[in-house]
Amino acid sequence: MAAPPVQLPATIPLGASVPALTAHAISVSLPTWDDNIGYEEGDKRVVDRMETGYPRFFIHRSIQKLAALCLAKFGRPDELCILLPSPKVAGEGRDFLASQNPSIPSRVVEFVICPSAVSLIDSSSSQAWGGVDCIELQILLFDKSHWAFGKAFWQHTGDGICSRLAERALAFLGETPAGSTARPPTPPLERQPSKAPSSRNRHYSRRNTSVPSTPRTPTTPATPATPTAASDDAPVEAVTGENLTPELATYLEERYGRNMPLFNAPLAKQALKRRIAGGLLPSDEGFGKVDDVARxxxxxxxxxxxxxxxxxxxxxxxxxxxxxxxxxxxxxxxxxxxxxxxxxxxxxxxxxxxxxxxxxxxxxxxxxxxxxxxxxxxxxxxxxxxxxxxxxxxxxxxxxxxxxxxxxxxxxxxxxxxxxxxxxxxxxxxxxxxxxxxxxxxxxxxxxxxxxxxxxxxxxxxxxxxxxxxxxxxxxxxxxxxxxxxxxxxxxxxxxxxSRDYRGRIKRVNDNAFDVTDFLYRRSLDDSSTPAEGKVVKKVYYPRFQTPELYAQAQRQPTTGKGGFGGLFSVTFTSDQASKAFYDTLGCAKGPSLGTSFTLASPYTILAHYLELDWAAEYGVERGLVRISVGQEDESVLKQWFESALEAAEAVGRASV
CATH class of the missing domain: 3.40.640.10 (Type I PLP-dependent aspartate aminotransferase-like (Major domain))
Structure with missing residues (x-):
C-alpha cells in the first residue's frame, strides 16, 4: 500500500512576514531567486509588497509611524530621525555622525510619553503596561541628505528602539499600531479607569544640543498586532528577587504558563541570564534545573x-x-x-x-x-x-x-x-x-x-x-x-x-540537519564514492565537513543528537542556474535570518553582499551559495523538499550539457 502524500505547508507570499501573520516577525518572505535580486535592486514589484523585514535592515512599520509623529512634532522639513532608547545611546549616535568626514551635525530631543486616560481604560494600574509609567524616547534628528549614516548607526549597533516599544508608545498616544484598521480605544460610558493617569505631564520634550532618520514613514499595512504579552491567567501577584530560587523556571512555568505578566519582566531577565550562565536544562521535564553545565x-x-x-x-x-x-x-x-x-x-x-x-x-x-x-x-x-x-x-x-x-x-x-x-x-x-x-x-x-x-x-x-x-x-x-x-x-x-524548550529543539534540529546534509553530500562532487556524472552540488558547508578537527576543540561531549553540529549549512552548485532552480523549488520558508524552529532558506551572498559579490567570492563565498537553517519538521517533509529541489537543480544541469 502506497504511503499517503505528505501534506506540505503553503508558500508564504512575497513580502509577508515570516512567520506568517506575526506582528513582530524577524524575517520576510522572498520566495524566489529573482525576488531577492529585486529586493536588492529596489524593484518596485518587490519593494512595494514588503510588509516587514529583518528589524535592523527594515525599520518596523510601527517604528516608522512613531518616527513620523515625532518628526511632525519636533522636526524641521529638511530633517529625518532615528528613535533611540536612552540619552547614552543617543550620544553614541551623535558621536558617530560627528566622526564622519565632513562632520554631520545633529540634535537630540527627548520625548516623554505617558499613558493617556484612553490607554488606561482596560487596565487597573500601570502594571498592565509592565510597570511602565512613561516611555522616554530619544529622537536623533539630522538633515535628510544624511539618512544613510543615520541608518548605518541603527543597523550596525542594533541599539534602536524595538517594535514592541513603538507599539506601546503609540498606544500611550491613543494611536493604533501601523497597519491596524482598528480605531484608537475610546472609554465606554460605563467604565472609567480605576487609577488616574500619572500626574506627570503626559507629553513633554527636552531639547538637547545639536551633530546624521527614518524616511517619513509609509502607511502601507503591516501584519496585525499581537495581543499584549501579559499572561491570560488572572489575577497574578508580583514575584520579586527575594523568592528567586534554583527552581525558578519550574515556578515560572507552573505559575504563569506561556508568559509571565509584564510587570515581572525583571524576573524574566534574571531567568534568561541564569539560563545562559547555567548552560540550559537537561530536559524539558527537568525545567528549572540549571546545574546541567557549569559554563x-x-x-x-x-x-x-x-x-x-x-x-x-x-x-x-x-x-x-x-x-x-x-x-x-x-x-x-x-x-x-x-x-x-x-x-x-x-x-x-x-x-x-x-x-x-x-x-x-x-x-x-x-x-x-x-x-x-x-x-x-x-x-x-x-x-x-x-x-x-x-x-x-x-x-x-x-x-x-x-x-x-x-x-x-x-x-x-x-x-x-x-x-x-x-x-x-x-x-x-x-x-x-x-x-x-x-x-x-x-x-x-x-x-x-x-x-x-x-x-x-x-x-x-x-x-x-x-x-x-x-x-x-x-x-x-x-x-x-x-x-x-x-x-x-x-x-x-x-x-x-x-527559550524554555531550547535544548529539546537543539536535538531535533541537530538530527534533521545531519540527515539533510548527509543526503546532499552524497550527491555532491566532494563525495568521491559515487560517480561525478550528473552532479550539480559542488560543496556542502557544514562543521562535519569543514574543519571538523577545529570544531572538535570546543564541541560538547557527549553531543546532543546526531553529531552536535547545529542546524545551519550552506550549499554551492556548479552554476547559478542550478542554484536558482534549487532555491525556487525548495518548499520551505525563504527569507533572511536563521535558527528558526522551521526550515528557512536564503541566497545568502545575494542578500548580504550584493554590492560586493566579487570581494565575497575572493574568500569562497560564491554568488550562488544557498544558506539553509534546518528546523524541526518531520523527516518525510524535509525529504520531499530537498529531493524535489535537488532534482530540479540536476535537471538544469542536464539541460546545459
Missing part, C-alpha cells in the same frame, strides 16, 4: 563557573557585538593606552566587519580564518612597529557564517595570552548546547534572536565575560561602570518564554 568550569579544573552576574542582555546580537568592541576599547583607554587595531578572523557576518572598521582605528581582515591564517596572525603580532599601539582584540565566529568553518581557538588563546589582546567569540551558529567556547574567549557574544528563541518573533542578544580570563577584572570594571540595560521588558518576557 567555563570543567570537572575538577578548579576554574570559576560563569555566574548570572557575568551575563549581560542586549536588544539584539549585533548590539552585543558592538558593545563587546566598545568594552575592549574602553578597557584599553582606562589604562591610558591607545586602542590599536582589531582583527576580524574568518569571513564574518557582514556587520561585524563594518563595526570593527567604522569604530576605532580599523581592523586587519584575515578572511579564511582557518589554520592557514595563524602564521599571518603571528606575523602581525610579531612585526608590530614600536610606535604602533598593540592589537586591541580578535573577533571570530564559531563556526563562521555562512561557510561554517571553525577557527583554531587553542592557538588563538595562546597568542592572546602572549600579546594581551581581547578574544571575542560569536557562538550564535554553534550555540551553547553544541559548543563551549567560554574557556577560550574573554568575551562570548550570541544572538538570542536565533535558535535560543526559535519562534522568530523577538530580538535579543547576550554577552558573557569569562571569569577565568586574564582580562576579566579590566573588562568587568568597564561593565560595572558603563553597562546600560536597554533590553525592552516585553521582549524579555517573550524571549524567556520562547
Amino acid at each position: 567555563g568550569a570543567g570537572s575538577g579544573s578548579g576554574k570559576k563557573a560563569v555566574k548570572e552576574d557575568d551575563v549581560y542582555l542586549y536588544p539584539c546580537g549585533m548590539s552585543a557585538i558592538w558593545h563587546a568592541h566598545n568594552i575592549a576599547r574602553s578597557a584599553r583607554r582606562r589604562k591610558g593606552q591607545q586602542e590599536g587595531k582589531s582583527i576580524c578572523y574568518g569571513f564574518p557576518y557582514t556587520d561585524t566587519l563594518k563595526i570593527l572598521n567604522k569604530w576605532g582605528p580599523g581592523c586587519h581582515f584575515l578572511g579564511s580564518g582557518g589554520t592557514e591564517d595563524i602564521p599571518v596572525l603571528e606575523k602581525l603580532l610579531e612585526e608590530r612597529k614600536p610606535d604602533e599601539p598593540p592589537l586591541l582584540s580578535l573577533f571570530c565566529e564559531f563556526p563562521s557564517n555562512p561557510l561554517l568553518r571553525s577557527p583554531d581557538l587553542v592557538r588563538i588563546r595562546q597568542l592572546a595570552d602572549k600579546y594581551g589582546f581581547v578574544i571575542v567569540v560569536d557562538e550564535t551558529i554553534g550555540n551553547f548546547i553544541n559548543v563551549e567556547v567560554v574557556e577560550f574567549a574573554d568575551i562570548v557574544v550570541s544572538s538570542l534572536t536565533k535558535i535560543f528563541s526559535g519562534d522568530a518573533n523577538v530580538m535579543g542578544g547576550s554577552l558573557i565575560l569569562n571569569p577565568n580570563g586574564p582580562l576579566f577584572d579590566e573588562l568587568k570594571a568597564v561593565q560595572n561602570a558603563e553597562y546600560e540595560d536597554n533590553y525592552y521588558p516585553e521582549d524579555a518576557v517573550y524571549m524567556e518564554r520562547n
